[in-house]
Amino acid sequence: MPQSIPGSGTTDMTETNFLLAEFCRNRLALIGAVIIGIIVLCAIFAPLIAPFDPAEQNLRERLQTPSIQHPFGTDDLGRDIFSRVVFGSRISLSIGICVVGITALFGTILGLLSGYGGRAIDEVIMRFVDIMLAFPSIILALIIAGLLGPGVVNVIIALSLTQWPAYTRLVRGMTLSMKEKEFVEAARALGASDTYILRKHILLNASNPIIVLATMDIAQTIIFAAALSFLGLGIQPPTPEWGSMLKAGIPYLRSATYITFFPGILLMLTVLAFNFIGDGIRDTLDPHTKEMTLVK
Amino acid sequence: TDAGQTGPSEQVLTIGMSTDVPLWQNSNFPGGDGRFVWSQIYETLVRVDTDLNIEPGLATSWDTPDDGKTWFFYLRDGVIFHDGTPLNADAVVYSYNENSYVRAQGALQTIASVEAVDDLTVKFVMKRPQPLPLYLTHVAWPVVSPTCVDSNGNFIKPIGTGPYAFESHTKAQQVVLTKNENYWGTAPTLDMVIFKVIPEASTRVMALETGEVDMIIKVPESDCIRLENTPGITVSRKVSTFTDFLQFNTKTSPFDDIRVRKAVAYAIDTEEMSETILEGIGIAARGRPYSPVMLYSNPDLALYSQDPAKSRQLLEEAGWTLSGTDTIRKKDGRELKVSILVGRGVWAARHIQMAEAAQSYLSDVGMGLEVKVLEDGALNQLESAGDFGMILRSGYFVWGPYPRHFWLHSSQYPNSHYQNEEYDRIATAADTTGDETRQKELYYQLQDMVIEDLPAFYLIHEEKIVATNDHIQGYTITSEDPWLNLAGITVR
Amino acid sequence: MALIEIKNLNVHFYSRNDIVKANNGVDLSIGENEIVGLIGETGCGKTILGRAIMRLLSPNVSLEGSILYLGRNILDLTQQEIQAIRGREIGMILQNPAASLNPVLPVGEQVAEVFRCHLGNSVAEAEQKAKGLFEQVGIDPARMKEYPHQFSGGMKQRVMIAIGLAATPKLLIADEPTKGLDKERKWQIITLMSDLIRKRSVSMLLITHDLEIAEAICDRIAVMYAGEIIEIGRTADIMQRTLHSTTHPYANALIHALPKYGMMPIPGEIPSLSSLPSGCRFHPRCAERREDCSQVHPEMREIQDNHLVRCLYRGVSNEHP
Amino acid sequence: MSILEVRNLRKVFTSGIFKKTTITALDGVTFSLKRGSTLGILGSSGSGKSTLARSLLRLIEPTSGQILMMGQDVTHVPHHSLGWLPQKIQIIFQNPESSLNPRMRIYDAIAEPLRIHSICTGDEEEDHILDLIGRVNLNPELLFRYPFELSGGQLQRVVIARILALEPECIVADEPTSMLDASVQAQILNIMKDLQESRGISFIFISHDRDVVEWMSDQIAVMEHGKLVEWI
Amino acid sequence: MYAYIVKRLALVFLVMSGVTVITFGAMYLAPGDPAEIIATARYGQDLTPGQIEWVRSTEHLDDPVYIQYLTWLNHIIRLDLGRSLITFDDVAEEIAVRFPTTLTLALASLILSLCIGIPVGIISALHKNAFLDYTTTSIALLGVSMPNFWLGLILIWFFSLYLRVLPSFGSGGISHLILPAVTLGASMAAITMRLMRSSMLDVMGQEYIATARAKGLDKRTVLFRHALKNALLPVITFSGLQLGFLLGGTVIVETIFAWPGIGKLLVDSIYARDYSMIQGCVLLIGLLFAITNLAIDLLYASIDPRIRYDRHD
Numbered sequence A: 001m002p003q004s005i006p007g008s009g010t011t012d013m014t015e016t017n018f019l020l021a022e023f024c025r026n027r028l029a030l031i032g033a034v035i036i037g038i039i040v041l042c043a044i045f046a047p048l049i050a051p052f053d054p055a056e057q058n059l060r061e062r063l064q065t066p067s068i069q070h071p072f073g074t075d076d077l078g079r080d081i082f083s084r085v086v087f088g089s090r091i092s093l094s095i096g097i098c099v100v101g102i103t104a105l106f107g108t109i110l111g112l113l114s115g116y117g118g119r120a121i122d123e124v125i126m127r128f129v130d131i132m133l134a135f136p137s138i139i140l141a142l143i144i145a146g147l148l149g150p151g152v153v154n155v156i157i158a159l160s161l162t163q164w165p166a167y168t169r170l171v172r173g174m175t176l177s178m179k180e181k182e183f184v185e186a187a188r189a190l191g192a193s194d195t196y197i198l199r200k201h202i203l204l205n206a207s208n209p210i211i212v213l214a215t216m217d218i219a220q221t222i223i224f225a226a227a228l229s230f231l232g233l234g235i236q237p238p239t240p241e242w243g244s245m246l247k248a249g250i251p252y253l254r255s256a257t258y259i260t261f262f263p264g265i266l267l268m269l270t271v272l273a274f275n276f277i278g279d280g281i282r283d284t285l286d287p288h289t290k291e292m293t294l295v296k
Numbered sequence B: 001t002d003a004g005q006t007g008p009s010e011q012v013l014t015i016g017m018s019t020d021v022p023l024w025q026n027s028n029f030p031g032g033d034g035r036f037v038w039s040q041i042y043e044t045l046v047r048v049d050t051d052l053n054i055e056p057g058l059a060t061s062w063d064t065p066d067d068g069k070t071w072f073f074y075l076r077d078g079v080i081f082h083d084g085t086p087l088n089a090d091a092v093v094y095s096y097n098e099n100s101y102v103r104a105q106g107a108l109q110t111i112a113s114v115e116a117v118d119d120l121t122v123k124f125v126m127k128r129p130q131p132l133p134l135y136l137t138h139v140a141w142p143v144v145s146p147t148c149v150d151s152n153g154n155f156i157k158p159i160g161t162g163p164y165a166f167e168s169h170t171k172a173q174q175v176v177l178t179k180n181e182n183y184w185g186t187a188p189t190l191d192m193v194i195f196k197v198i199p200e201a202s203t204r205v206m207a208l209e210t211g212e213v214d215m216i217i218k219v220p221e222s223d224c225i226r227l228e229n230t231p232g233i234t235v236s237r238k239v240s241t242f243t244d245f246l247q248f249n250t251k252t253s254p255f256d257d258i259r260v261r262k263a264v265a266y267a268i269d270t271e272e273m274s275e276t277i278l279e280g281i282g283i284a285a286r287g288r289p290y291s292p293v294m295l296y297s298n299p300d301l302a303l304y305s306q307d308p309a310k311s312r313q314l315l316e317e318a319g320w321t322l323s324g325t326d327t328i329r330k331k332d333g334r335e336l337k338v339s340i341l342v343g344r345g346v347w348a349a350r351h352i353q354m355a356e357a358a359q360s361y362l363s364d365v366g367m368g369l370e371v372k373v374l375e376d377g378a379l380n381q382l383e384s385a386g387d388f389g390m391i392l393r394s395g396y397f398v399w400g401p402y403p404r405h406f407w408l409h410s411s412q413y414p415n416s417h418y419q420n421e422e423y424d425r426i427a428t429a430a431d432t433t434g435d436e437t438r439q440k441e442l443y444y445q446l447q448d449m450v451i452e453d454l455p456a457f458y459l460i461h462e463e464k465i466v467a468t469n470d471h472i473q474g475y476t477i478t479s480e481d482p483w484l485n486l487a488g489i490t491v492r
Numbered sequence C: 001m002a003l004i005e006i007k008n009l010n011v012h013f014y015s016r017n018d019i020v021k022a023n024n025g026v027d028l029s030i031g032e033n034e035i036v037g038l039i040g041e042t043g044c045g046k047t048i049l050g051r052a053i054m055r056l057l058s059p060n061v062s063l064e065g066s067i068l069y070l071g072r073n074i075l076d077l078t079q080q081e082i083q084a085i086r087g088r089e090i091g092m093i094l095q096n097p098a099a100s101l102n103p104v105l106p107v108g109e110q111v112a113e114v115f116r117c118h119l120g121n122s123v124a125e126a127e128q129k130a131k132g133l134f135e136q137v138g139i140d141p142a143r144m145k146e147y148p149h150q151f152s153g154g155m156k157q158r159v160m161i162a163i164g165l166a167a168t169p170k171l172l173i174a175d176e177p178t179k180g181l182d183k184e185r186k187w188q189i190i191t192l193m194s195d196l197i198r199k200r201s202v203s204m205l206l207i208t209h210d211l212e213i214a215e216a217i218c219d220r221i222a223v224m225y226a227g228e229i230i231e232i233g234r235t236a237d238i239m240q241r242t243l244h245s246t247t248h249p250y251a252n253a254l255i256h257a258l259p260k261y262g263m264m265p266i267p268g269e270i271p272s273l274s275s276l277p278s279g280c281r282f283h284p285r286c287a288e289r290r291e292d293c294s295q296v297h298p299e300m301r302e303i304q305d306n307h308l309v310r311c312l313y314r315g316v317s318n319e320h321p
Numbered sequence D: 001m002s003i004l005e006v007r008n009l010r011k012v013f014t015s016g017i018f019k020k021t022t023i024t025a026l027d028g029v030t031f032s033l034k035r036g037s038t039l040g041i042l043g044s045s046g047s048g049k050s051t052l053a054r055s056l057l058r059l060i061e062p063t064s065g066q067i068l069m070m071g072q073d074v075t076h077v078p079h080h081s082l083g084w085l086p087q088k089i090q091i092i093f094q095n096p097e098s099s100l101n102p103r104m105r106i107y108d109a110i111a112e113p114l115r116i117h118s119i120c121t122g123d124e125e126e127d128h129i130l131d132l133i134g135r136v137n138l139n140p141e142l143l144f145r146y147p148f149e150l151s152g153g154q155l156q157r158v159v160i161a162r163i164l165a166l167e168p169e170c171i172v173a174d175e176p177t178s179m180l181d182a183s184v185q186a187q188i189l190n191i192m193k194d195l196q197e198s199r200g201i202s203f204i205f206i207s208h209d210r211d212v213v214e215w216m217s218d219q220i221a222v223m224e225h226g227k228l229v230e231w232i
Numbered sequence E: 001m002y003a004y005i006v007k008r009l010a011l012v013f014l015v016m017s018g019v020t021v022i023t024f025g026a027m028y029l030a031p032g033d034p035a036e037i038i039a040t041a042r043y044g045q046d047l048t049p050g051q052i053e054w055v056r057s058t059e060h061l062d063d064p065v066y067i068q069y070l071t072w073l074n075h076i077i078r079l080d081l082g083r084s085l086i087t088f089d090d091v092a093e094e095i096a097v098r099f100p101t102t103l104t105l106a107l108a109s110l111i112l113s114l115c116i117g118i119p120v121g122i123i124s125a126l127h128k129n130a131f132l133d134y135t136t137t138s139i140a141l142l143g144v145s146m147p148n149f150w151l152g153l154i155l156i157w158f159f160s161l162y163l164r165v166l167p168s169f170g171s172g173g174i175s176h177l178i179l180p181a182v183t184l185g186a187s188m189a190a191i192t193m194r195l196m197r198s199s200m201l202d203v204m205g206q207e208y209i210a211t212a213r214a215k216g217l218d219k220r221t222v223l224f225r226h227a228l229k230n231a232l233l234p235v236i237t238f239s240g241l242q243l244g245f246l247l248g249g250t251v252i253v254e255t256i257f258a259w260p261g262i263g264k265l266l267v268d269s270i271y272a273r274d275y276s277m278i279q280g281c282v283l284l285i286g287l288l289f290a291i292t293n294l295a296i297d298l299l300y301a302s303i304d305p306r307i308r309y310d311r312h313d
């Protein structure tokens, strides 16, 4: 177990390295990172890993149970489920990460503005958030799919446009309580600008709940995307994507369970992994958490 | 009968259907599965039997003195509506009045007037000759009682002459019908029929298996074989009038070129499609537009068989060539990529599979296909704008045995993307003659033309599937889709 | 017989990187009706000692030694047994009244609860008793329905005192009951507490930074440094002798840091409890350190009746000049 | 010459949007502070000491009156053109734990003013910080810890160190030691005194502990209900 | 406080007009010719151009959007939600029939998620980083990652078909409610559980919990009287948001369980461009959402005495 707390000059460990080391010490987080790492690698090297073209059909070999040749079996059109799951990681991960990235960023900025910018701005943003929350998001998805045509990018846009208010609410609450803190006042006394304070003080302290929300959200987003395709607005066939694979497997839920089983498992693993990572990041960034492993 | 209470000896049939009955007035179209319910309450002047043969309905006979320009229907005597109102010519005149949606619809806009000649004789005057009895078999165009509405014209409740009378309707949940003791025909065998609304197909199937419903309509193909092998469940299947087809946009490249359309027809193996993804349910159409159960369907039509080599050759001839390691053909630097639109709706599940299969067949011959599953509005928009290559559709005909297209026809359907004067002329001629031999001849010509000019490529003649459990005996399935045949059913 | 007798108590916290040795070999006893003051610099382990007696420490702790309460070792008690002792036999006033009152419960309720829990009083009885207690600590009982945020710091502190004294425990551990208060209020509270304590014959462990207060009410004073008690004795002895540099150099320096005595800071840094200096814990900062101070860890030595000091030289040199 | 002059400063807090209530926290405060000297302000809780301290740095906008910083009126200058003010006047708060961001390491907390005002380049930063903590006698070992890992006295020295980075001419200390124990208090106050001697910094020293104020100040004012009522 | 409620209710109107304006604008932007879609829904596929034009003119679809909106608003002010453009049913009546079922389901799943999420969250917090914590956390995450269209069917399969203990579809008694409520509640319960866990951990570390223990209170009292109330605050906020979502976002579960609720009505209306029905649903959902939020805020204030809405700064 590494011992030294870095002192100035005595160690060449940079801040990032230090945090990284901290993070790696959290075993679950490490497992999560490894799982995500593997999935990301699968996504990047999908063409090398997948034994078949994910869109290649073989109607004569449809609905085959898992075998050596088709480790996850084949689907209703005789496509190799393993290859589809591997390629599907690209789409699913991009949707999850992009949407959460965009909404977390956007929602956070608006939340900061709302919480820090004074009553007028706050009222305007919060009422807008209320409107967005009360507005059925399917209408928005419908318009976007209609105006831009269906497809991955548009699913991302549609979901992003509807998901941000949660972050805004959260961050606003944090900002409101944070800006009353004395250390913020101290920073103002030092001459820090508002943007500096928002960035360095408020955001840093609000990051825990944002991270927790975001990691939970990645899974929700992938599922929402599938739900959109349930309503005819989502990702277009034959694009392999976990959510739509689950959806397409529904008619075969009882006769060929493996069609939904494997994308389902992958989805679950991803969710688990992101949550582990989220917990890990939170613990790493939070100076108070020191893993209580008994040394004795 | 007291509807709320069912004694042990009472015959109650519970049916699971996919949509609610949107409304009961004849001012609007009863969309979705509502027509299955309508067909128990309301009846038509002319009927079809389970094999689509014409037979008398509320009219015992009909004739046309002038080759289809004027039609006289002679009503059955002694028939009364559920509320005791007698069925007479006035009721028929009321049912087909100018404000009924029947008169506004494309197919029957040709009716000029409807008059009562005497108590039991109705006269339909047409704007042009038309085989009206065939049209009037449509369950959505029935005879309704004038007492359905009050004196202010406000709708009260559905009143027809059918074997079952309307009892109650709980929106989005169920419709309850009770036996019509005064039914003019063979006495109905059930005391009560309950239609339950279960939108999700998988749930419907499981509700049948648990016995919560005794009969389900619209069984998904993927469950069909399994259900057939499930003890205690009987699956009834019959080829219906519905056919799935690929409608081409013949006005723009590449499908403005007949060779490219044909290349599609040669590339696709509709037999394999029906054998595999549809689990052997339905008949491979191989281009044949009219389902074999239809009147005038030509059994000897020269059909397409899959021939990828020929398909490739046709594409080459049309100038779409492959070079190097390309997988998609090109012409003048443009790739051979087209979109196929699929609607979101009851057919979506099978259509998406079929579209994906088509995608694979076509990519084998070097054509790229982009599947777009769309909500109706979006599909509608692309269709009106002509911004598509193909549309995968189902249906297409006037219900009943009578094969009148209304979507290819350029002069009738506003969004048709097929313009062929000859086709329109023959179609109109076939629709205006009352002479059956002449009609047959003209419809045979039309079928040849569809095969030849390929405005659309017909894939699968669908089968209607109804599953029942052991409680039910004596069910006979019909060919016609919106009609549910409950005659002679008994519940154990 | 001593009410509580702490023997060789070691309280160590295990954290990911290091072990925080918050209390090391602490020996302390408190007799009946006695007020013992515990003083020492920030972070030297005073609160930890108090909380160790109550067994109120975070789970990453290891406790060694014994805390005998009327002959029973608190550290061996079961959860139920310690629960029965907390509040009823030993009361505690936690350090930070602002954070130590539940923000969502009315203050009166938080006091009355103790009666219900330990004396089995009915709701009405408990309220009645709480009312009496509020009057005793000088808060209008009409304000019992209010919530902590409606109370000023001094009032909250008084509520904490009321909670600590509610079940008339035999021992009260008061952790800096006057921190952050202005002078008047401070004395108000201290007088109040010592009155109540004397009236009810309660013993007290008073943890404080404020030497004046300690001097005013304590019978004995213990001085703590880096997790160890380095000097303990009667108040007068400690105050007088240390003022005249006759006992532990740290205690001496602490007194000289008061404005009254010249505001002389102790040079150097408080040692980290996870890497304690060898030998005498104070030697790096000690003006009088000698060579072996850094090697030999001094034991407590009685330099006078009931006056013990942990220094190799002080006291010794006194007696043998 | 006086470094800071305050004329007739008033601050009225209004609160509530339906029922307006007003509290006059400062009620015509006037004083001037000579360069290099210390003004002690005594007063009981709620008398307006902290309000005065915050107003001087424009952390609170005074309702009326004037604040002259080295002869220049800073009362109504907009905030964005007040960039130089932090380099002239600084504040030490009562509770060192809450005046440092709990998620920021000590190093970054001290580097903050350097970075905000671009006082030095990135390479020089470390040396600069070592120099600063040297002035307040802080062990460099502590630089990479988080605030909760430090004692109160250490934290207050960190606060002072980061303020010194700006080389202020005047420091307002708002009860800087009331949360600390006697020896640490002595340490902090001695550091402040040393700074005054070595750098000629002026102080406004706020406390309710008469002994401490007397020890620190050249001149003492007593505040009551927002007014300076008595000069000692 | 009353002044605050009045002010909030005034804002509800603001929000509602916002929601309806956006809905109107959005539906205007939605693809396709509304007249044609409405006509198809009314008269079937065999349309004539005349019918489309008839719909367009009788339903005033050719008016500029803002005129359409103002007309609608004009009716609303007179408490007239209008009639469906497709079935001509009275919108208010239709919603009145559908809404109670939706509310039942929404409340049931919310209660279910709270009943599962809160205790499990507490257990998990009390056993932080122990086996029990990891297991409950993993099960919770399982709940989040199971799409409800999948979970719903699996539940029907297992409980209705295999065990034959619960009905597979429809609404009615409690037995009908269980499966859809579980389906909807599962992922919510998971999030509630995670939230409860972290907030419980925060609270358990607070000094006032130490005080409670120092008083000698038994574990249960410390937990339920002292910790729970504080730890519940974030969960309450979240539940308020969730209830809003449940009122409008349950279409998938409603479809699977043939549950006659407002979610499916809304989606079907959207597809059919049944403007008056859409507006009616949106209005109701929005109103409920706003009122729920107000109720949550008031509940919040009643739990946490520090929160006062009638004072600012």
Ligand SMILES: Nc1ncnc2c1ncn2[C@@H]1O[C@H](COP(=O)(O)OP(=O)(O)OP(=O)(O)O)[C@@H](O)[C@H]1O
Binding pocket: C013, C014, C015, C020, C022, C041, C042, C043, C044, C045, C046, C047, C048, C049, C058, C095, C273
């Ligand atoms: N749970 C814990 N884990 C690790 N270290 C801890 C824990 N609790 C306290 N400590 C450490 O133990 C030491 C003693 O703390 P304690 O609170 O007893 O000091 P104190 O003497 O009461 O100081 P103060 O006068 O500031 O209250 C401190 O250095 C503190 O950081």
Ligand SMILES: Nc1ncnc2c1ncn2[C@@H]1O[C@H](COP(=O)(O)OP(=O)(O)OP(=O)(O)O)[C@@H](O)[C@H]1O
Binding pocket: D013, D014, D015, D023, D024, D025, D043, D044, D045, D046, D047, D048, D049, D050, D051, D052, D208, E313
């Ligand atoms: N933001 C504010 N809004 C309303 N009133 C305020 C505000 N800040 C301070 N006050 C009020 O102004 C008065 C003076 O407060 P201030 O904080 O200056 O007192 P103080 O002398 O520093 O007291 P203490 O010794 O307790 O720190 C108090 O009555 C306080 O309630």
Ligand SMILES: [Mg+2]
Binding pocket: C046, C047, C048, C095, C175
């Ligand atoms: Mg302490």
Ligand SMILES: [Mg+2]
Binding pocket: D049, D050, D051, D174
């Ligand atoms: Mg103050």
